[in-house]
Amino acid sequence: MSIVNVLNKKTTDLNISGDKHKKHLQVIQKTYQNNIESDYTEKIEALGKNFDYSTNSNHFWGDRQLSTLYGSPLYEQASHAQKLALNHLYWVGQYQHTASAEANTMLYNQITSGVFAHVGGYETLCQELDFETTQERHHINTFHKIGYKTKIALLGKESFGNSLHKKLNHQTQNNLLQKFRELHNKESIQDFTFRFLTKLMHQGKENYYSEYLKQKSNSIPTATGGLAGVTASPSVFKYLSLNWGSSPFLAAQYYSARMVANMSLKTYEYHYYKHFRELEKKGEFIPTPIAVSYYHLLDESFHTTMSQTIAQEVYKDFPKPTTYEKLLSNVIILLLQRGLLSGLSAALPATFRDDVNFIPSYYRLLTSPLFNQMHQQDALHWMKKCLCEEHEGFYVNLKYHQSLLNDLRRFFDRLEYLWPVNRKMRLMAEGGSIEKAIKRNQIAFKQFVTSVTA
Ligand SMILES: [Fe+2]
Numbered sequence: 001m002s003i004v005n006v007l008n009k010k011t012t013d014l015n016i017s018g019d020k021h022k023k024h025l026q027v028i029q030k031t032y033q034n035n036i037e038s039d040y041t042e043k044i045e046a047l048g049k050n051f052d053y054s055t056n057s058n059h060f061w062g063d064r065q066l067s068t069l070y071g072s073p074l075y076e077q078a079s080h081a082q083k084l085a086l087n088h089l090y091w092v093g094q095y096q097h098t099a100s101a102e103a104n105t106m107l108y109n110q111i112t113s114g115v116f117a118h119v120g121g122y123e124t125l126c127q128e129l130d131f132e133t134t135q136e137r138h139h140i141n142t143f144h145k146i147g148y149k150t151k152i153a154l155l156g157k158e159s160f161g162n163s164l165h166k167k168l169n170h171q172t173q174n175n176l177l178q179k180f181r182e183l184h185n186k187e188s189i190q191d192f193t194f195r196f197l198t199k200l201m202h203q204g205k206e207n208y209y210s211e212y213l214k215q216k217s218n219s220i221p222t223a224t225g226g227l228a229g230v231t232a233s234p235s236v237f238k239y240l241s242l243n244w245g246s247s248p249f250l251a252a253q254y255y256s257a258r259m260v261a262n263m264s265l266k267t268y269e270y271h272y273y274k275h276f277r278e279l280e281k282k283g284e285f286i287p288t289p290i291a292v293s294y295y296h297l298l299d300e301s302f303h304t305t306m307s308q309t310i311a312q313e314v315y316k317d318f319p320k321p322t323t324y325e326k327l328l329s330n331v332i333i334l335l336l337q338r339g340l341l342s343g344l345s346a347a348l349p350a351t352f353r354d355d356v357n358f359i360p361s362y363y364r365l366l367t368s369p370l371f372n373q374m375h376q377q378d379a380l381h382w383m384k385k386c387l388c389e390e391h392e393g394f395y396v397n398l399k400y401h402q403s404l405l406n407d408l409r410r411f412f413d414r415l416e417y418l419w420p421v422n423r424k425m426r427l428m429a430e431g432g433s434i435e436k437a438i439k440r441n442q443i444a445f446k447q448f449v450t451s452v453t454a
Pocket residue numbers: 102135136139296300
């Protein structure tokens with residue numbers, strides 16, 4: 001049965017007929033209308049298609065603060081051309097991460113929409129989520145196009161790595177095949193356990209099981225990369241796929257996780273938006289990536305409103321969470337805090353993860369043609385100065401950290417089912433320490449030196 005048929009059939013499950021005038025249902029209706037009327041995806045696609053790096057290469061793409069290594073000793077002594085490149089590479093890196101996060105969003109929009117479809121009265125909400133999924137597809141395409149052309153121009157084809165299969169001989173291929181079969185068997189047992197556990201925990205809610213998951217009955221869809229990639233393993237996300245697709249409360253709870261993605265993006269995207277407005281006012285040249293960010297923010301503002309409305313209001317329409325649902329919701333937000341928000345990068349502004357994840361990329365950057373293929377010793381010398389010693393870049397990042405922390409606290413404080421550690425974002429708050437970030441970088445850097453000089 002298609003989702004539309006399900007929507008037509010189900011109308012009374014949760015007796016929401018009397019709730020038609022609820023404020024949040026009006027917000028959803030208005031958001032959907034405004035989103036389809038404004039929709040900037042065509043404009044964004046056209047900008048991506050026509051993007052030419054050389055036309056944009058002599059301009060900063062937004063504030064200088066939004067540059068890789070900004071405020072570090074190496075940035076201070078970088079040439080103008082290097083500063084431009086670091087500013088462009090920062091945009092590319094942030095939007096590569098955004099593209100992966102939006103691929104996660106596409107999956108979970110469909111899984112949760114498949115649950116809401118079973119609850120009468122949420123037709124517009126499902127239509128909006130489906131529309132958002134289509135928009136994300138266009139956004140992702142554009143981010144990839146601009147990112148690819150920019151990286152080729154600045155770092156060369158080598159930055160994408162060599163073709164893997166050229167290196168694989170017959171024996172290696174056989175070994176890989178064997179490993180794949182073993183992994184597949186292991187996954188089947190795991191999938192079976194996950195399905196069993198989820199059913200057990202959501203007894204009596206079988207009618208809500210996501211239409212999308214039903215259609216994908218052969219394998220459990222999961223998320224990799226983006227926010228999911230730094231939060232938990234693909235196996236954990238398989239379990240979450242089943243849970244977010246099994247109960248109306250958890251389907252709505254997913255949107256509190258999506259709100260973290262929306263707000264994290266806004267932390268830097270809003271600066272590109274403001275920069276666009278300033279350039280437009282002065283009648284100056286607007287680099288294509290800034291225009292993409294500007295129109296993307298306008299599309300995303302509707303997605304943010306939806307995340308907020310579902311996470312803070314819609315869940316109250318559904319049966320109260322069970323002890324298990326509360327526990328799982330808290331663990332999810334705790335994992336998000338730990339993976340995505342509990343560090344402070346020394347070299348990537350508005351990034352609240354430890355540099356341990358980025359150290360190999362910094363090394364590749366410093367030994368690339370952009371830095372005249374720095375010798376190993378020099379590269380390690382600069383990395384130590386930029387990652388393991390205090391500098392202005394840390395303070396700039398701390399400012400972004402404080403601003404996001406305040407916004408997230410305001411958002412999560414209203415969710416009464418969360419533990420104080422999540423409502424007050426305590427893990428994130430603890431992560432906002434330059435001293436701790438430097439200590440962790442010193443340990444990670446030491447290990448990295450051993451691995452490259454061994
Ligand atoms: Fe998007």
